[in-house]
Amino acid sequence: xxxxxxxxxxxxxxxxxxxxxxxxxxxxxxxxxxxxxxxxxxxxxxxxxxxxxxxxxxxxxxxxxxxxxxxxxxxxxxxxxxxxxxxxxxxxxxxxxxxxxxxxxxxxxxxxxxxxxxxxxxxxxxxxxxxxxxxxxxxxxxxxxxxxxxxxxxxxxxxxxxxxxxxxxxxxxxxxxxxxxxxxxxxxxxxxxxxxxxxxxxxxxxxxxxxxxxxxxxxxxxxxxxxxxxxxxxxxxxxxxxxxxxxxxxxxxxxxxxxxxxxxxxxxxxxxxxxxxxxxxxxxxxxxxxxxxxxxxxxx
Amino acid sequence: xxxxxxxxxxxxxxxxxxxxxxxxxxxxxxxxxxxxxxxxxxxxxxxxxxxxxxxxxxxxxxxxxxxxxxxxxxxxxxxxxxxxxxxxxxxxxxxxxxxxxxxxxxxxxxxxxxxxxxxxxxxxxxxxxxxxxxxxxxxxxxxxxxxxxxxxxxxxxxxxxxxxxxxxxxxxxxxxxxxxxxxxxxxxxxxxxxxxxxxxxxxxxxxxxxxxxxxxxxxxxxxxxxxxxxxxxxxxxxxxxxxxxxxxxxxxxxxxxxxxxxxxxxxxxxxxxxxxxxxxxxxxxxxxxxxxxxxxxxxxxxxxxxxxxxxxxxxxxxxxxxxxxxxxxxxxxxxxxxxxxxxxxxxxxxxxxxxxxxxxxxxxxxxxxxxxxxxxxxxxxxx
Amino acid sequence: xxxxxxxxxxxxxxxxxxxxxxxxxxxxxxxxxxxxxxxxxxxxxxxxxxxxxxxxxxxxxxxxxxxxxxxxxxxxxxxxxxxxxxxxxxxxxxxxxxxxxxxxxxxxxxxxxxxxxxxxxxxxxxxxxxxxxxxxxxxxxxxxxxxxxxxxxxxxxxxxxxxxxxxxxxxxxxxxxxxxxxxxxxxxxxxxxxxxxxxxxxxxxxxxxxxxxxxxxxxxxxxxxxxxxxxxxxxxxxxxxxxxxxxxxxxxxxxxxxxxxxxxxxxxxxxxxxxxxxxxxx
Numbered sequence: 001x002x003x004x005x006x007x008x009x010x011x012x013x014x015x016x017x018x019x020x021x022x023x024x025x026x027x028x029x030x031x032x033x034x035x036x037x038x039x040x041x042x043x044x045x046x047x048x049x050x051x052x053x054x055x056x057x058x059x060x061x062x063x064x065x066x067x068x069x070x071x072x073x074x075x076x077x078x079x080x081x082x083x084x085x086x087x088x089x090x091x092x093x094x095x096x097x098x099x100x101x102x103x104x105x106x107x108x109x110x111x112x113x114x115x116x117x118x119x120x121x122x123x124x125x126x127x128x129x130x131x132x133x134x135x136x137x138x139x140x141x142x143x144x145x146x147x148x149x150x151x152x153x154x155x156x157x158x159x160x161x162x163x164x165x166x167x168x169x170x171x172x173x174x175x176x177x178x179x180x181x182x183x184x185x186x187x188x189x190x191x192x193x194x195x196x197x198x199x200x201x202x203x204x205x206x207x208x209x210x211x212x213x214x215x216x217x218x219x220x221x222x223x224x225x226x227x228x229x230x231x232x233x234x235x236x237x238x239x240x241x242x243x244x245x246x247x248x249x250x251x252x253x254x255x256x257x258x259x260x261x262x263x264x265x266x267x268x269x270x271x272x273x274x275x276x277x278x279x280x281x282x283x284x285x286x287x288x289x290x291x292x293x294x295x296x297x298x299x300x
Numbered sequence: 301x302x303x304x305x306x307x308x309x310x311x312x313x314x315x316x317x318x319x320x321x322x323x324x325x326x327x328x329x330x331x332x333x334x335x336x337x338x339x340x341x342x343x344x345x346x347x348x349x350x351x352x353x354x355x356x357x358x359x360x361x362x363x364x365x366x367x368x369x370x371x372x373x374x375x376x377x378x379x380x381x382x383x384x385x386x387x388x389x390x391x392x393x394x395x396x397x398x399x400x401x402x403x404x405x406x407x408x409x410x411x412x413x414x415x416x417x418x419x420x421x422x423x424x425x426x427x428x429x430x431x432x433x434x435x436x437x438x439x440x441x442x443x444x445x446x447x448x449x450x451x452x453x454x455x456x457x458x459x460x461x462x463x464x465x466x467x468x469x470x471x472x473x474x475x476x477x478x479x480x481x482x483x484x485x486x487x488x489x490x491x492x493x494x495x496x497x498x499x500x501x502x503x504x505x506x507x508x509x510x511x512x513x514x515x516x517x518x519x520x521x522x523x524x525x526x527x528x529x530x531x532x533x534x535x536x537x538x539x540x541x542x543x544x545x546x547x548x549x550x551x552x553x554x555x556x557x558x559x560x561x562x563x564x565x566x567x568x569x570x571x572x573x574x575x576x577x578x579x580x581x582x583x584x585x586x587x588x589x590x591x592x593x594x595x596x597x598x599x600x601x602x603x604x605x606x607x608x609x610x611x612x613x614x615x616x617x618x619x620x621x622x623x624x625x626x627x628x629x630x631x632x633x634x635x636x637x638x639x640x641x642x643x644x645x646x647x648x649x650x651x652x653x654x655x656x657x658x659x660x661x662x663x664x665x666x667x668x669x670x671x672x673x674x675x676x677x678x679x680x681x682x683x
Numbered sequence: 684x685x686x687x688x689x690x691x692x693x694x695x696x697x698x699x700x701x702x703x704x705x706x707x708x709x710x711x712x713x714x715x716x717x718x719x720x721x722x723x724x725x726x727x728x729x730x731x732x733x734x735x736x737x738x739x740x741x742x743x744x745x746x747x748x749x750x751x752x753x754x755x756x757x758x759x760x761x762x763x764x765x766x767x768x769x770x771x772x773x774x775x776x777x778x779x780x781x782x783x784x785x786x787x788x789x790x791x792x793x794x795x796x797x798x799x800x801x802x803x804x805x806x807x808x809x810x811x812x813x814x815x816x817x818x819x820x821x822x823x824x825x826x827x828x829x830x831x832x833x834x835x836x837x838x839x840x841x842x843x844x845x846x847x848x849x850x851x852x853x854x855x856x857x858x859x860x861x862x863x864x865x866x867x868x869x870x871x872x873x874x875x876x877x878x879x880x881x882x883x884x885x886x887x888x889x890x891x892x893x894x895x896x897x898x899x900x901x902x903x904x905x906x907x908x909x910x911x912x913x914x915x916x917x918x919x920x921x922x923x924x925x926x927x928x929x930x931x932x933x934x935x936x937x938x939x940x941x942x943x944x945x946x947x948x949x950x951x952x953x954x955x956x957x958x959x960x961x962x963x964x965x
Contacts, residue, residue: 026785029792032777036795036842039835043810044802097717104710105703112949114717119945120938121721123897127920128934129724135931136727143727173724176717193385196352199373201399201450205702211398215389234803237903241923255805255904266809273806280801288793296432297388 047277050270063271071248072272079250080279082164083232086171091225093172094179102187115184118177125174126237133170134242137161162243170242171235175228182227186220189298216297223290230283233276250276302361303328303486304349304454309358311344318344320510322358326503329484331477333497336507337533342490345507346456349488350379363453378447380457384439386431392442393418393427399450417445420479437468444476448483455480455487461496473500494534498522506530523579528653531577538578538622539653540615544568550647552576555620559593562648577651580610583624585635588644595622596642599635609634613643725938732931742928743936752933755918756900762830762914763899766837767892770845773838775888778849779880782858796846799839804904811836812908829909836905841895848894852887853880889951893944900937 054060066072101111124132136143137154138161147154160166190213198208236251245252250272257269302325309322319341326332334342347353349360351372360368367375386395393414400410418424421441431439440460447455457476461469477500480487491497497504498518506513506521506529514526525531532539542552542559547570550561554576568574588594597614600621608625611634615622624643626632635641735741746752774796781792799807811832815822822828861883865875881888903916911917915937923930 026788028780028784029777029788032773032792033795035773035835035838036798039811040795040798040802040807040839042814043807044798046810046813047802047806093713093717096713100710100713100717103706104713105707106710106714110714114714116942116945116949117721119894119948120897120942123894123901123941124938126901126903127916127923128901128930128937131923131930131934132724132728135731136724141727142730143723173721176720191383191385193381193383194387196350196372197379197381197385197387197446198398199352199371200350200375200377200379201446202373202376202402203398204373207402211401212387212389216387230800234800236803236805241920251803251805254803258805258809270806273803276803277801284797284800288797 044277047270047273050267051274053267060267063265063267066265066268067271067275072253072268075248075250075253075272076275078164078248079233082168082171082249083229086168086175086232087225087228089168090172090175090228091179091221094176094224094228095183095221097176098180098183098187102184103190114180118180120177122174122177122181125235127241129170129173130238130241133161133166133173137166137169162246164247167239167242167247170238171232175232178228178231179224182224183217183220186217186294186298190216217294219290219294219297223287223294226283226287226290230280230287233279233283302326303330303363304488305359305361306345306349307359307361309345309348309355309360311341311348311353312356318510319348319355322512324505324512324515326486326488328486331480331487331489331500331502333489333491333501333504334507335491335494335497335504335534336513337492339509340507341510342505342507343458346458346488346490349454350377350456351375376450376452377454377456378450378452380440380443380447380455380460382459382462384431384436384443386439386442386446388431391428391430392423392434395431395442396427396446396449398446403450413449417449420448421445421475436464437472440464440472441475444479448479448485453486455485457487457489459490459492462491462493469496476500498534504534506533508533525577525651528575528577531651531653536580536623536625538576538580538583540576540578540620540622542574542576544570544572544574546570552650552652554595555615557595557615559595559650560647561650561652562646565652567652575653577653578622578645578649580623580625582649583622583643583645585611585624585626585641585643587642589646592644592646593650594642594644596640599637599639599641602634602637604628611635613641725935728931728934732928732935735928742932746929746932746936749929751913751918754913755915758911758913759900759915760896762834762837763896765834766841766899767895769834770838770841770895771888771892774842774845774891775849775881775884776876778846778853779858779876782850782853783862793846796842799842804840804902805908807836807839808905808908823909829911833906833909833911833914836909837895837899837902840898840902840905841891844894844898845891848887848891849884852884856883886948886951890948893948897941897944900941 051063052059052061054062097114100106101114133141135141138144139155141161144154161170194212194216195208198212199205203211234251236249236255239247239249240252240255245256254269254272254276257272258266304324304326306322306324309319310317311319322341322345324332334345336342344353348355351367351370355368358368359366362375362377387398390398396414396417397410400413405413414427415424418427421444423438423441423445426434426438431442434442443460444457460476461472464472473496489497489500498521501518503515504518504521505515508529514521514530516524521530522535525534528539531537540554542554544565545551545553545558547565547568550564552559552561552565552574559576565574595613595615599611600614601612603610603612607628609628610623610625612621612623614620622643732742733739738744777792781789812823815828815832816824820828822832858880861879862875865879870878900915902914903920906912906914907917907920912921919930919933919937922933
C-alpha cells in the first residue's frame, strides 16, 4: 500500500510551460503508463466490454441482471461473510500479537522473528497452505489422527476443514501475519511521551489505552482490517485447492464461468468480476483515506 | 518552608551513574532551573520528580509527603514535555481537559476551567483546533495549559522552548514566567540555555556529569561562580593563565605583566600556576581608576555584536588574549586593530580558580593561551 | 491550599512493577497461542511428509529426483528474476521521477500501482490472452510469446509491492537534495539513477525483489492459463492431485526457501532505516 508521505514541493520550476500546467516532466512517466495500459488497463477493459456482451457477442445488460440470481448472490454472500469474519478475527488477534511483541515486554528476538515469519506467512497462501492444513487437520491429517487416538475426534464434534469455518481457519494463516505487518509500524509510532503525558495527568494504563492510544491507533486498525477484507475477498487458489469449488465464492465462480466449465457464461463472469472490482476498489479507497489520517496523527 | 525536597537522590543505569547525590530544597512558589550541558543528568532528575524514573537511592518529598515510590499518575505534578506530547486525536480543548476528565470532573466545571486556561495562554476561541493546525509556540502553550489544568503542586518543564525560533522563545519564556508568578506554583525548569535559566529563575542549579556544581540565585552564580565549570558555562568568561608571585600580597604575573588580586591568595602558593576568571564586561578600555589592575598590549580583533563591542587584546608579549566588552556608544572612539592599548579592571573582578588541565608552572613558552570561553563552547568541550 | 480537584481523586493503579509483570504474562500467552497456530500446520506437513515407510524421507528423495521439481524451480526462478529486473527498470525511475518532478501525479501513480490488487488474476490472464492471442501479435501460439506474457503479467502483479518498497526507501533518503548535489557536480540523469539512487535503495530493492520472487514462484492461476505447466505453481498443484506425500515435502521446501529469503532481507536491512515490506496473499 502506498505511503502517504507529503513532499515539500517547490514546483517543477526548471521545466518549460506546457498545456498541462506542470511542465513536460510528466513525460518521464510515460513508460510506466504505457506498460500499465498495455498489460493492465487493456485486459481489464475487456472486463467492461465482456460484461456487456452475451455469448453471441451482442450488447446486453442481461449479465448484470443475472447478478441477482440466487446462486450468484449466494457466492457474493459467502465471499463477503468469509472475508468479513477473517478480517475481524485476523485484525483482532493480529493486533494483539503485534502489541504483545512490541509493547508487551518480551525479548526483542520475539519481535524480529515474528516480523520475519509474518513476511513469509502472509505469502504462504494458495496451494501449499491448503495442503498444509489438509495434511494436518484433514480427515486423515496428523493432528486429527492424534486427537482421534485420545478420543477427541474433531470431526465428530462438528469441526470440518472443508466447510466455511474450516476455510476461515485456513485463511487466518495469512490474515494474522498481514495484520501484524501493517499495524506494527503504527504501534511503533505511539510515542512514549504520549503515555507519559497521560500518566502525568493522572490516567491509569487502562485509561491511557482507552482515551489516547486506541483512538490514535483506530484509523490504522480499521484501515488494516479493511485491507484484510479485500485480501480475503480476492483469494482464490486456497479455497479451490481446499474445497474444489464446493463452497461457492466469487473468485472461484468467476473462474468457472470464464474458464469454460459446464454452464459457462463468460459475460456473467465478467459482470461478477466488475462487482468484485467495485468492492475491492471501495475497500482500498477507504484504506487509503484511513491510512493518510493515521499517518498524520502518528507523525505529529 | 521547604515544599519540594530531594535528598541524596541518585540514579544509576547499570554501571553508569546518571545522577549522584542530588540535594535540593525548593520553597513554595519558587522557580528553580536545572542548567547544564547535554548528558549532565538534569532531565533524568526531572523525570525522577515526575515519577518516570525511579531513584536508585535517596528520597523525594513533596509538601511533606514522601513520593519517591509513588507511580507517576498519582503525584499531581504537571509536566510539559520538550516535544509537547499533545494528543493528536483530541482538540486543544480536549487536550487541556484530559486531566480533568480522568478525575471525573463534572462537564460544566471542565468547560469553565478550559476557558480560563485558554484565556491564560491567549488562545481564546481556538479550543476546537487540532494540534497539527497550530504553530510550535501555540502547541507549547497548550501543553502548558494542559499541565496547569489539574492544579498541580509542582510544574515541571523539560526544555520546553528548545524546538522554537529564537524570537518566540524569548516571548514565550516571559509568558511562562508571568503565568508562574501569577499562579504562585513551584516550578522546576530544565534547560541548557544559560540565558533562559538566568533570566527566569529565582535559583539556578548548575549541573555537570550528574553532580550539582552550584546552587544559587542567578546573580550569585554569574558573579561568584564556585567552580571553573560554572564560571565557563554561565556567561562568557576570560580564563587567563597566571603565576602566583606573592600569595600573601596577592600578586600574580600574566605574561610578564603584574596584576593584583582583591586580597591574599589562599588556594595557591608562590610559584603555582592558577587560572584567573575575568568577565569581559568587568574590563574597561583605558587607564581606569587608581589602584586598578592594568594590562597593556596590541589590539588583536574587534567584533561588533550589536549593543556590545567586543575587543580582543593581547596582554604583552605572551600568548594571553583578553576579551573585553564595552557598550556600543557611537561617541566612543574605538581603537584600531594593531593599536597598543591599556585595559583595566578592578582587583576584585579577578577570581582565582584552579588552573586548567595541562597548565605548566613556567610563565613562558609552555603556558597555554587564555581562552575566551562562552557557555556553549564549554558545553561542547564538556561533551 | 488544596483544590477540591485533588480531594476527589480516587486511588488508581499506576505503572508498577507488578503491572509490568502482568503485562508480560499476557503477552507471553498471546505469543504462545500465535506460535502454536502457525507452527502446528507446518509440523503436520512435515510429519505427513515422512509418513512413507520404510524410508521416511522417501518423499523428499522422490522430489529431488523428480526433474519436474527442479525444472519448476528453475523456470519460475528465472521468470522471477526477469520479472524483478523489468519491474525495477520501470518502477524505480517512475517513483523517483514522481517524487522529484511531478508530485502532483503521485496519487494517480499510487492508484495505478494498487490496481493489481483489485483485479482477479483469472480476469487479468483472460484479458491478456484475448488481446495478445489475436493477430498480428499472436503471442500465445509460441512458447516464447507465452513466456513474455507471463513476465508481463507478473510485472503488473509486482507493482504494488515494488512501488511501495521503493517509495518508502525514497522517502527515507532526501531525494531532492541528493539529486541537486549530484547535478551540481555535473552528473546526468542516468548517472544519478545508477550511482546515487539505486545504491541507496539497496534494502528496499531487495525486499521488493524477494517479495516478487515469492509471488512468482507461488503463483498458479496465470501460469496455468498460459499453459506454462513447467512453472512451479502448476507443478505443485498437479503433484497435490496425484501424489500423497510429495506435495508435503515440496510445500515445506518452498516454505523454507521463502523463510530464507525473508531472513536475508531482515538481515541485510537491519542497519538501515528502510522498513521491511508488507506482502499480500491470494
